[in-house]
Amino acid sequence: MNDRVLGAAALLLAAYLTWQGWGLQAPFAYEPVGPRAFPLLLALVIALCGAWLLVKGRFVAAGNPPGANGRIALLVGLVAGYALLFQWLGFVIATALMVTVVGRLFGGTWRNCVVGGVSMGVLFFLLFDKLLDVVLPTGILGGLL
CATH class of the missing domain: 1.10.246 (Serum Albumin; Chain A, Domain 1)
Structure with a gap:
């Protein structure tokens, strides 16, 4: 797998996290940010890393060692x-x-x-x-x- 394929997969994962996390709401306000903050922040970090790999990625990863x-x-x-x-x-x-x-x-x-x-x-x-x-x-x- 090369870096660009991993970057594209990361962007898809970030989109999925955003889609799933957007609707999270607590039935009562117990925190100022609420439950959706963590998945959306995680999606942002994954998307930034995925975009970086798409733009700058050019390496092919070596195979895993035996076992x-x-x-x-x-x-x-x-x-x-x-x-x-x-x-x-x-x-x-x-x-x-x-x-x-x-x-x-x-x-x-x-x-x-x-x-x-x-x-x-x-x-x-x-x-x-x-x-x-x-x-x-x-x-x-x-x-x-």
């Missing part, structure tokens, strides 16, 4: 599993499992991956849920958090 496509497919499956189990397991456990498995996938030791996964799950929960007041699911941990 990379399998790891990419596994990552897609992991993200889907994370999304499915996020509510039931809760943020801390789902994030700890995801970070641990992704760390192992990229060659980390079990010890480092588990410590990193648990640390990220707990610290990000504390940051978002307690400090920034973003409500995250506690899942099976229930009232412990």
Whole structure:
């Protein structure tokens, strides 16, 4: 795939995000910007990058090394599993499992991956849920958090 094809795909993705994000509205005003701000800003960044690739792109990407496509497919499956189990397991456990498995996938030791996964799950929960007041699911941990 060359840069211009990727740029065109990025512009299509940005158009889709804009189309889907434009109609997002909260039933009540809880933030000044509302829920549509994130997808529209993301679409803008993707569109700018895609346009840059269309204008300046001239390189052809090298093929993936052996085994990379399998790891990419596994990552897609992991993200889907994370999304499915996020509510039931809760943020801390789902994030700890995801970070641990992704760390192992990229060659980390079990010890480092588990410590990193648990640390990220707990610290990000504390940051978002307690400090920034973003409500995250506690899942099976229930009232412990």
